[in-house]
Amino acid sequence: MENAIIKTLIKKGVKIPNPESVYISDDVNPDRISGENVTIHTGCKIIGERSLVMRNSQLGHEAPVTLENTLVGENTKLKGGFFTNAVFAGDNSFGSGAHVRNGTILEEQSNAAHTVGLKQTILFPFVTLGSLINFCDCLMAGGTSRKDHSEVGSSFIHFNYTPNQDKATPSMMGNVHQGVMLNSKPIFLGGQGGLVGPVRIGYGCITAAGSIIRKNELKQGRLVLGGAFKEVSVPRQYDVYTNISHIFNNNIHYIAGLISLKSWYKHIRPLFVYDDFSRALINGMQKNLDMCIKERIHRFKIFCEKLNLSKEILLSKTNDKSSKAILIHDKAMDKFKLASQIFNAEVGNKKINKNGEAFIFAVEKKIEQTGKKYIKTIQSLSPDESKKGIQWLFDVEQNMVEQLLI
CATH class of the missing domain: 1.20.1270 (Substrate Binding Domain Of Dnak; Chain:A; Domain 2)
Structure with a gap:
């Protein structure tokens, strides 16, 4: 049976092709879901009083979406996956297999393809993530449009947990004071690569595909290649910090x-x-x-x-x-x-x-x-x-x- 909230949403114009398959919890406020060209596809769940869905948005076109206390701006398409305590400012697209958690903010026109994991991640406008990416505890800026944007290549990892079991590892690509002006050179992080946080990368920089970056590169417009290690085995120092x-x-x-x-x-x-x-x-x-x-x-x-x-x-x-x-x-x-x-x-x-x-x-x-x-x-x-x-x-x-x- 359709619950009262689903009936209210359908009445106000929300498109729910298969309402019997959709779950909306009692604490969801139907007034925070727009009735203007919003579609909630089969198998979706919306949970939590903070949940917000603005006009011209779609949930679950490729696979079911679970939306928990997440705010979805205008013209946004969340195609499949789990989203909790995240914010999408508008004109965003996120592929299926998503796992997006607390503290994440995607500003206008930032996007991700399939199977991407984010937490405590802030993407400024236009930033684009490829597929099969883990990009937690990061801020990334750069670019001037959807055609001139900062990008993270597929199969990229931000290493955000240390052998000493701490997460003081946030990495910043670009910066805030210039990034908010939306006129900086884009940054490209090559696929099959990674960053060992915490690092900072300047505008206009490119990291070569397959590179693991461990040091800051604050000069702008650089090509950065991460070298491979030789095969060695040395005694490990437990609980000691050497790069304070x-x-x-x-x-x-x-x-x-x-x-x-x-x-x-x-x-x-x-x-x-x-x-x-x-x-x-x-x-x-x-x-x-x-x-x-x-x-x-x-x-x-x-x-x-x-x-x-x-x-x-x-x-x-x-x-x-x-x-x-x-x-x-x-x-x-x-x-x-x-x-x-x-x-x-x-x-x-x-x-x-x-x-x-x-x-x-x-x-x-x-x-x-x-x-x-x-x-x-x-x-x-x-x-x-x-x-x-x-x-x-x-x-x-x-x-x-x-x-x-x-």
Whole structure:
């Protein structure tokens, strides 16, 4: 028997070709599912009070879709798989076999093919993922359109879990302060390859197919090849960290970037709200970003706590408290205490600098000309206007970064 919510949806115009096969939980609000050209195919499930489906969207064309507290923007096609606590900003496509989890945000026109796993992943507009990809704990930007976009090749892996059992491993392709302007060179990560997080990659870079990248490449427009290891077998050091600066500093940059993106989501994104659905979508993006920031600080904390044991093990072998290896442990642990204070303060910071105020005003004026079309508006800003926005977000980041790098 059709439940009451399904009957309500059909009455308001939602296309459900086989309603007997569709499950919608009692906590789903039918007012958050548009009746305008929305199709829910056979075998789909919608669960959770946060769930939102906007007009011209399709669920389950290739295989059943489970949608749990996930927000689906306009013109989006989720073709098959499991989606929980994710947000799709609109004009997205995701192939079957999806496994998309907490904290994921796909901004406008970002896409994925079949069998892709994401969690705590943020894709800026136009970013495209191939097939058979695991891309958790990443932020990727770059590109100017669907024809000029950043891309991750098929069978790519972001390695986000370490032998020391921590996940202080977020990787950033591009950056936030330039990426939001939608005018940067695209990044290409070659298929059958991977990144060993945490790493940062500059705009315009290409990683060759089959490469495993372990180091930052911050220069733009580079071809990066990851070399193969020789066959060796050496004693393993349990619970000891040897690349602390690399891990610590990349986490600082990543969290600072997310906090600057929070300023964008708070002051710029709401300017494009045009009805109750779009308002709910923006609220969902804000909540998911908060989830990402909280997760990254939590994982960073675990890493820094593990440095106590790492230091003890090293001291048991050398007993030299003034060695560089010991001093970098102490410096990282001390800096984390400061980082916690600064991050908490910046997350709640409501101040906007002069560049931010000027940029917000410029966007408001541009909306009067272009309407509330996010991509069109941002890309129609003049170079001087974009520069103010870039400087605003860069200053937000640098206020944290300059105090915390080791």
